[in-house]
Amino acid sequence: MLHVHLYGKLRRFAADADPRSESIVDVPHCPGDTVGSVVARLGVPVEELGTNLFVDGRYADLASPVEDEARLGVFPDDMQLLYKWYFRPKRPSPEGPSPKGLSPLGLSPKGTDG
Amino acid sequence: MERILRVNMADRTARFEPVPSSYKNRAGRWLTSSIVHDEVPATCHPLGPNNKVVFSPGIVTGTPAPTSSRISVGGKSPLTGGIKEANAGTGWGRRLARLGIRALVVEGQPQDGRFWLLKVDAKGAAFESADALTGKKLSDVVPAIAARFGGKDHVDICSIGIAGEKRMGAAGICFTDREGRPTRYAGRGGLGAVLGSKGLKAIVVDDSGAADVPIADKALFDAGRKKLAAALGEHAITKPKGALNTYGTAVLVNILNEAGGLPTRNFREGRFEGATKIAGEAIFAGNKERLGRELYNHPCSPGCIIACSNTWHRPDGSEHTSCIEYESDWAFGADCGISNLDQIAELNLLCNEYGLDTIEIGGTLAVAAEGGLWTFGDGKRAIELVHEIGKATPLGRILGNGAVVTGRAFGVARVPHVKGQSMPAYEPRAVKGIGMTYAVSTMGADHTSGYTIAPEILGVSGKLDPLDSKKTELARNFQYATGFIDTTGHCLFIAFAILDIASGFEGVVEECAGVLGTKWTMDDVARVGKEVLDLELDFNRKAGFTAVDDRLPEFMSHEPLPPHNTVWDVADSEIDKVFAK
Numbered sequence: 001m002l003h004v005h006l007y008g009k010l011r012r013f014a015a016d017a018d019p020r021s022e023s024i025v026d027v028p029h030c031p032g033d034t035v036g037s038v039v040a041r042l043g044v045p046v047e048e049l050g051t052n053l054f055v056d057g058r059y060a061d062l063a064s065p066v067e068d069e070a071r072l073g074v075f076p077d078d079m080q081l082l083y084k085w086y087f088r089p090k091r092p093s094p095e096g097p098s099p100k101g102l103s104p105l106g107l108s109p110k111g112t113d114g
Numbered sequence: 115m116e117r118i119l120r121v122n123m124a125d126r127t128a129r130f131e132p133v134p135s136s137y138k139n140r141a142g143r144w145l146t147s148s149i150v151h152d153e154v155p156a157t158c159h160p161l162g163p164n165n166k167v168v169f170s171p172g173i174v175t176g177t178p179a180p181t182s183s184r185i186s187v188g189g190k191s192p193l194t195g196g197i198k199e200a201n202a203g204t205g206w207g208r209r210l211a212r213l214g215i216r217a218l219v220v221e222g223q224p225q226d227g228r229f230w231l232l233k234v235d236a237k238g239a240a241f242e243s244a245d246a247l248t249g250k251k252l253s254d255v256v257p258a259i260a261a262r263f264g265g266k267d268h269v270d271i272c273s274i275g276i277a278g279e280k281r282m283g284a285a286g287i288c289f290t291d292r293e294g295r296p297t298r299y300a301g302r303g304g305l306g307a308v309l310g311s312k313g314l315k316a317i318v319v320d321d322s323g324a325a326d327v328p329i330a331d332k333a334l335f336d337a338g339r340k341k342l343a344a345a346l347g348e349h350a351i352t353k354p355k356g357a358l359n360t361y362g363t364a365v366l367v368n369i370l371n372e373a374g375g376l377p378t379r380n381f382r383e384g385r386f387e388g389a390t391k392i393a394g395e396a397i398f399a400g401n402k403e404r405l406g407r408e409l410y411n412h413p414c415s416p417g418c419i420i421a422c423s424n425t426w427h428r429p430d431g432s433e434h435t436s437c438i439e440y441e442s443d444w445a446f447g448a449d450c451g452i453s454n455l456d457q458i459a460e461l462n463l464l465c466n467e468y469g470l471d472t473i474e475i476g477g478t479l480a481v482a483a484e485g486g487l488w489t490f491g492d493g494k495r496a497i498e499l500v501h502e503i504g505k506a507t508p509l510g511r512i513l514g515n516g517a518v519v520t521g522r523a524f525g526v527a528r529v530p531h532v533k534g535q536s537m538p539a540y541e542p543r544a545v546k547g548i549g550m551t552y553a554v555s556t557m558g559a560d561h562t563s564g565y566t567i568a569p570e571i572l573g574v575s576g577k578l579d580p581l582d583s584k585k586t587e588l589a590r591n592f593q594y595a596t597g598f599i600d601t602t603g604h605c606l607f608i609a610f611a612i613l614d615i616a617s618g619f620e621g622v623v624e625e626c627a628g629v630l631g632t633k634w635t636m637d638d639v640a641r642v643g644k645e646v647l648d649l650e651l652d653f654n655r656k657a658g659f660t661a662v663d664d665r666l667p668e669f670m671s672h673e674p675l676p677p678h679n680t681v682w683d684v685a686d687s688e689i690d691k692v693f694a695k
Contacts, residue, residue: 007368008361008395019395050350057374057384057544057677073372077350079365081357081610 002027002038002066008076010049013042029068036062038072050080116216119239121232123312124163124222128232128239133216139630142172143199143600144646145217146188150197151649153219156656160192160304161281161311163223169210169272169317170218172603173626176211176327177335180343182603183208183415185289190657191303193283193474193516194534194558197653200300201562203414203605204289206270209321210234211603224313229279233263235320244315248279251467251504252288252296256316263318266294273316275469278306280506282514284474285310288466291414291423297436298414301471302560303535304516327629335628338621342608345618346419349611355410358422358607361394362411363440366539367447368393374677375544378448379490380480381530381537383676384544388453392443397424400455404431411437420607426459435463441561444539445476450483450496457493461500468504470514475500477517477536485524528669533558533659542666543675543682550684553664554692555593556650562606563596590692594643601642602626651693661690 006014006023014023025042035053039046039062046062053060054073066072117130140148146168158164168188175182185207191198210218213236231244247255252275263269270290277285285306289298309315329335351357357365370376371389378386390396401409404427413421414437423437438459446452446461465472479496482488488495502510512523517536521529530537535558542549548561555563599606602622612618620636627634670682 005372007372019399020391022390052369052372054372057372059373075369075372078355078357078360079369081351081363081365081369 001068002029002033002070002072004038004042004072004074006044006074008079010044010074010076013044029066029070033066034062035060035064035066035072035074038066039074044074048076050075050077052080116214119215119218119234121218121220121239121314122222123220123224123230123314126224126230126241128241130238137216139173139632141216141601142170142175142184142186142603143188143201143597144642145170145601146186146199147197147646147649147653149217149219150188150190151653153221154190154653156190156653157658158190160190160195160308165190165308165311167220167287167305167308167312167314168217169207169220170216171207171211172601174629175603176208177329177339177625177629178417179335179339179604179625180346181418181420181605181608183417184600184603184605185210185300186600187287187300187305189305189308190653191305191535191558192281192307193302193304196533196558196657196659197556197650198303198305199557199563199600199650200287200302200305201600201606202287202289202298202300203418204270204291204298205416206272206289206319207603208416209270209319209324211327212321212324213319214324218317220309220312220314223311227313229313229315231259231316231318232314233318233320236323247315249276251275252469253467256288256290256296257294259316259318260290260294263320264322266290266292268322269318269320271296271316271318273469274306274309274314275467276504276506277469277514278310279315279469280511280514281307281310282470282503282506282511283307283516283519284471284478284514285469286471288469291436292412292416293436295436297466299466299471302473303557304471306469329629330631331628333628334624338624338626338628341617341621342612342625343419343621345611345615345621346608349614349618351610352420352607354419354421358420358610359411361398362422362424362437364392364394364397364424364438364443366394366440367443368395370444370540371448373544374675375541376444376448377530377537377539377541379451380449380484380528381541381670381675384541385677386448386451386453388451389448391453392447392455392458394424394440396455397426397438397443401425401427404429406431418605420605422607426455426462428456434459435466438462439472441539442472442476445473446479446496449476449480449539450493451490452493452496453491454493457497460497461493464497464500464504468500470500470503473538474516474536475503475513477530478513478520481517481521481526481529481536482513482524484528485521485526487524528667528673530667530670531559532666533663535559541675543670543680544678546682546684549666549670549682550689550692551593553666553684553689554590556647556654563593591640593647593692594640597643597646598639601646647693661686664689 011023052075286301374384425436
């Protein structure tokens with residue numbers, strides 16, 4: 001069984017959607033499950049997701065594999081504060097957001113044109 | 115014509131002088147750290163006659179640049195013994211900038227124990243007695259001061275509370291918000307105590323009659339301003355009804371909790387069972403229930419387009435406190451084991467009233483609970499203890515001097531601090547990058563001095579695990595970037611947008627170049643940031659700091675933190691590389 005913790009507007013997919021509660025959906029695990037497949041099974045639209053996705057408290061993304069009894073933490077797109085700057089997930093997904101062309105300082109390598 | 119206003123509290127003189135050419139282009143943290151470095155003997159006693167308090171608005175503060183009403187306050191910290199820059203969002207700095215005052219330096223020390231108010235306006239600077247304003251809650255005195263001088267539309271007020279008057283190490287410096295409430299703090303490091311040691315109770319600034327801040331290249335500035343505004347308006351975190359406008363920084367409570375990095379009950383665990391009851395979502399929901407409508411957040415200062423500040427309301431719909439930031443919510447919440455927002459709000463309010471840094475006081479209460487003074491979770495008792503500080507009883511004075519002093523008084527070995535300043539709301543054992551920032555920051559354990567939180571964004575390959583240890587270069591580069599942002603006068607929260615949207619960062623550089631008439635490019639970000647950090651590191655070295663002070667508390671190296679059960683295992687040699695020459 002997987003334990004999916006939902007936040008913000010995504011709480012509506014859990015029985016207890018009170019923002020002050022833990023909105024948890026228990027979902028049977030399927031072989032080969034990823035964060036993306038579990039979220040899809042719940043009916044959560046992928047466009048409502050942000051970059052704050054966690055598996056057992058570790059920063060993840062849609063392609064991250066999920067083992068049985070895992071705890072998933074799923075935040076919506078209006079709650080993607082900070083964590084993407086903490087670290088990248090173990091396996092960045094091809095369509096995952098990435099910082100656009102930033103140089104070693106983390107700043108644009110191209111100056112302005114004008 | 116820009117000037118430095120130099121105020122001597124020994125003889126109560128105030129004089130204007132030109133900005134030396136060596137300080138050309140410097141403002142904000144760059145200027146406060148420059149003046150502290152150059153004028154304050156690094157080994158002086160922070161509460162003695164040779165320390166100074168330096169206020170400086172940023173490069174673009176007072177211009178139409180969005181989200182730029184910040185004020186930097188510098189000095190030698192009574193809490194850490196090192197250099198400090200504390201920063202607040204308020205209209206106060208903006209008014210100072212419009213008066214052409216690049217820095218306000220408070221120096222000297224009276225011997226008679228009396229307190230003074232300084233009024234600064236277009237005519238100059240003048241003192242009046244403030245003894246009658248001391249010993250009171252700030253909401254009792256600040257609005258009255260404003261009313262006397264023309265009201266909140268004409269003046270902003272900087273003040274210290276009882277904690278500063280009594281020279282306590284957790285005393286912050288309070289500034290007025292847009293409603294004239296005493297709620298915005300340059301909180302960390304005890305600079306309120308330094309002003310208290312100089313007998314300066316309040317500084318009132320009235321910019322009536324002042325001209326706009328001069329801009330050397332208006333076209334360049336405007337181009338930059340628009341790029342930044344576009345980035346802020348587009349990004350999911352900073353845009354209207356985005357993360358910050360809806361939930362405020364307190365949105366982080368649930369995020370850090372899910373990630374197992376929310377320090378709980380004096381940093382014993384990384385998850386708090388009451389987290390969802392106190393997070394940004396809970397604040398939004400609670401306000402909605404009590405007001406009968408949704409309440410989005412407001413700007414703390416003029417010109418801010420992010421608007422992340424909340425106001426918590428009582429059950430009867432009246433205002434309780436503004437604002438409950440993530441750090442305060444965590445400090446009084448998870449760190450103290452309290453899951454009642456009304457109690458957290460009261461603790462927040464009392465710190466605002468007594469002139470205290472909420473982060474330091476929350477951390478102090480947690481250490482005190484571990485020391486047996488009270489029980490984690492007993493919010494009523496925690497509130498009583500903060501009143502002790504306000505009464506300046508001997509117990510209150512211990513608590514008001516922060517986590518380290520309290521730990522000593524109660525025989526607690528597990529005190530989460532670096533260089534004497536208590537740790538903010540990110541657990542180093544779960545988020546190692548923040549641990550690096552805490553360890554090397556010139557300010558002590560500080561989450562804002564290098565808003566690094568270790569991103570791989572800085573060109574390091576993307577295979578690092580959140581619990582991985584190699585964050586050296588990232589820590590340094592972000593310290594520089596933050597040093598630069600603190601110099602511009604922008605709120606650090608623009609970083610969320612400009613680190614993702616490169617044109618936004620370019621816009622900030624163009625704004626600065628436009629105001630100053632320089633030819634700055636992105637390369638100057640690191641250059642300026644490095645100059646700021648080098649000044650601070652040099653001061654701290656002279657003050658006696660060594661590599662041994664760039665370490666996390668011992669217990670974190672051997673006490674595993676649930677739920678990840680990790681320890682702090684970053685090698686000292688890695689830490690020492692961050693600022694190694």
